[in-house]
Amino acid sequence: MSALVVEALSRNFGGLRALSNVSLAIEPGERRLIIGPNGAGKTTLFNILSGALNASSGKVKLFDRDITPLAPYARAKMGLARTFQITNVFPRLTVLENVLLALLAADRSVFCMHQRMHDNERLFAQAHACLEHWNLSAIAARPAKAISYGEQRLLDLILAMAMQPKVLLLDEPTAGLSAAEVVRVVGMIRSLPKEITIAMIEHDMDVAFDLADRISVLHQGCVIAEGDVDAIRNNAQVTEIYLGAD
Amino acid sequence: MSDLAGRRIKSSNAAAVLWIAGAIVLAGVPLVLSPYYAGLVVQMMVFALFAMSLDLLLGYAGMPSLGHAAYFGMAAYTTGLLALKAGWSVWFALPAGIVLAMLTAAVFGLLALRTRGSYFLMITLALSQVLWGIAFGWRSLTGGDDGLPEIPRPDLGLPWSMSGNTPFYYFVLFFFLAGAFVLVRVVASPFGYALRGIRESETRMLALGYDVWRYKFAAFVVAAAIAGLAGCLYVYFNRFVSPDYVHVVRSAEVLLMVILGGAGTLVGPAVGATVIVLLENLISTYTERWVTVLGIIYVLVALLAPNGLAGLIASTRRERTRA
Numbered sequence: 001m002s003a004l005v006v007e008a009l010s011r012n013f014g015g016l017r018a019l020s021n022v023s024l025a026i027e028p029g030e031r032r033l034i035i036g037p038n039g040a041g042k043t044t045l046f047n048i049l050s051g052a053l054n055a056s057s058g059k060v061k062l063f064d065r066d067i068t069p070l071a072p073y074a075r076a077k078m079g080l081a082r083t084f085q086i087t088n089v090f091p092r093l094t095v096l097e098n099v100l101l102a103l104l105a106a107d108r109s110v111f112c113m114h115q116r117m118h119d120n121e122r123l124f125a126q127a128h129a130c131l132e133h134w135n136l137s138a139i140a141a142r143p144a145k146a147i148s149y150g151e152q153r154l155l156d157l158i159l160a161m162a163m164q165p166k167v168l169l170l171d172e173p174t175a176g177l178s179a180a181e182v183v184r185v186v187g188m189i190r191s192l193p194k195e196i197t198i199a200m201i202e203h204d205m206d207v208a209f210d211l212a213d214r215i216s217v218l219h220q221g222c223v224i225a226e227g228d229v230d231a232i233r234n235n236a237q238v239t240e241i242y243l244g245a246d
Numbered sequence: 247m248s249d250l251a252g253r254r255i256k257s258s259n260a261a262a263v264l265w266i267a268g269a270i271v272l273a274g275v276p277l278v279l280s281p282y283y284a285g286l287v288v289q290m291m292v293f294a295l296f297a298m299s300l301d302l303l304l305g306y307a308g309m310p311s312l313g314h315a316a317y318f319g320m321a322a323y324t325t326g327l328l329a330l331k332a333g334w335s336v337w338f339a340l341p342a343g344i345v346l347a348m349l350t351a352a353v354f355g356l357l358a359l360r361t362r363g364s365y366f367l368m369i370t371l372a373l374s375q376v377l378w379g380i381a382f383g384w385r386s387l388t389g390g391d392d393g394l395p396e397i398p399r400p401d402l403g404l405p406w407s408m409s410g411n412t413p414f415y416y417f418v419l420f421f422f423l424a425g426a427f428v429l430v431r432v433v434a435s436p437f438g439y440a441l442r443g444i445r446e447s448e449t450r451m452l453a454l455g456y457d458v459w460r461y462k463f464a465a466f467v468v469a470a471a472i473a474g475l476a477g478c479l480y481v482y483f484n485r486f487v488s489p490d491y492v493h494v495v496r497s498a499e500v501l502l503m504v505i506l507g508g509a510g511t512l513v514g515p516a517v518g519a520t521v522i523v524l525l526e527n528l529i530s531t532y533t534e535r536w537v538t539v540l541g542i543i544y545v546l547v548a549l550l551a552p553n554g555l556a557g558l559i560a561s562t563r564r565e566r567t568r569a
Contacts, residue, residue, distance in 0.1 A: 050453060051452075052449065052452070052453075071452070071457070072449075072452040072453060073451075073452050073454075073455050073456055073457045073458070074457075076452070076453055076454060076455035077455045081453070082453050084449070084450075084453075088447055088449060088450045088453075089446075089447070089450065090442070090443055090446035090447055090450065091446060091447075092442075092446055093442060093443070093446060097439070097442075100439065101439060101440065101443045101451075101454065102454050104436055104439065104440065105454045105455040105456055106455065107436070109436045110436055110437075110440065110456075111436070111437055111440075111460075111461075111464075112435055112436050112437060113431070113432050113435045113437045113438075113464075113468070114431055114432075114435060115435055115436070116431070116434045116435060117434060117435060117436050117438070117439050118434070120436070159450070159454065160453075163454060163455065
């Protein structure tokens with residue numbers, strides 16, 4: 001049973017065919033990198049996987065269950081987490097509150113109106129442990145908008161990880177980071193538990209070849225190549241797309 | 247971590263002390279001030295409650311409603327009509343007013359919650375004006391723009407008659423404290439934190455597994471319940487209800503109270519309500535152009551204190567510690 005299956009997925013924006021008949025099957029525990037030039041449809045694919053966009057046609061299956069009609073929150077509850085290409089955290093809440101909200105989603109007190117959030121010692125302990133684990137305890141009390149861009153990217157990833165997902169979608173986690181920060185984020189992704197299935201969009205080829213079990217290449221809305229790192233590295237068509245034909 | 251926990255307990259103690267001090271001061275008002283000024287404080291409490299309920303939407307959930315008077319007015323008409331025409335006692339007329347306000351919010355919520363931002367503002371405005379049109383046009387029931395006069399004060403079956411100003415003051419104080427307590431608890435609850443998350447990023451909340459619509463709907467109905475309570479208290483205070491209660495000017499006024507005081511805190515809107523009620527009473531003795539003055543205040547707040555009085559105080563304090 002595959003963790004995440006995409007069957008003949010298409011998506012049109014008016015006359016533009018952003019995705020055309022895309023099919024993928026990602027195995028449990030796999031690190032699948034999705035690469036392709038700008039406008040290839042990578043983020044559109046992720047938005048359909050997470051439910052933020054509807055597919056024009058085709059199916060998405062999570063552990064053999066058809067999730068195509070489900071809302072984003074319902075998919076999240078089934079263990080599908082994502083990060084965003086444009087950092088998406090809660091800017092005016094503190095880093096600790098950001099993590100608390102991520103943990104609270106799965107807590108049974110989540111819809112409770114009469115208890116005080118601060119009385120939930122277990123949740124606070126969990127949140128502090130989470131920040132400790134990722135070495136962010138020092139900035140726990142600062143508003144998310146006041147921490148560095150690199151830390152915000154980390155926080156985005158930590159929010160997704162706090163959900164204890166089965167499948168994690170990472171949309172260019174290294175976008176806009178300095179070389180040192182890229183090393184930190186890549187180390188962090190490498191340290192994630194092996195049983196988590198990861199699909200990741202990446203522009204940096206070194207990072208992609210470094211992390212991938214398998215790679216899918218998207219170009220103009222179609223999957224034009226799929227295979228392990230060596231196969232993609234030696235694929236003439238992929239080279240042509242990235243370096244241009246001579 | 248124990249340090250953080252300690253700070254938490256200390257700050258919640260300080261808040262409790264402030265609350266008790268505030269309640270004691272309010273309880274002493276009729277003993278110190280003349281009936282006219284005690285009446286002014288009653289209005290302040292009513293509008294503070296009204297503004298705080300709107301802030302649950304605007305300041306916490308990030309939903310800018312320009313039709314909040316719909317629930318205030320709906321409850322006022324319901325309670326007023328039941329007390330006047332059906333002779334219902336306060337024990338039934340007041341809860342009925344609140345329930346009708348909540349039902350109205352549930353129906354309006356189904357329509358308005360499909361939108362956000364300025365579209366949400368426009369549709370809440372339009373929906374509330376529908377109620378205004380009904381209140382204005384259905385003369386046989388509502389008395390049209392003459393309103394409904396001579397609504398009786400509540401009879402609690404106590405030895406103190408509510409037609410006396412002092413007993414009625416305590417009647418309002420009780421419900422003000424009860425309503426404010428509900429809001430304070432809701433805001434501090436996990437639900438309240440989820441609303442802040444929705445204000446900050448809806449897409450993030452969805453990706454985390456929150457059914458955002460459900461939270462917004464619940465917030466909409468809870469805010470309407472408290473706004474309804476304020477409307478019930480106001481109709482018993484004035485012994486009168488007219489289409490003005492539902493009008494967009496009333497909605498704009500309460501929105502201004504929230505913005506003037508500072509959205510996103512509960513104290514801010516209460517302060518905003520106090521200032522606006524005071525100004526309205528003061529200025530109305532000199533001119534009839536209160537709405538113009540209201541507009542000027544709005545412009546000044548937008549230019550000089552976009553985060554309201556609470557934001558102004560916080561930023562000057564920050565600057566002082568930096569200097």
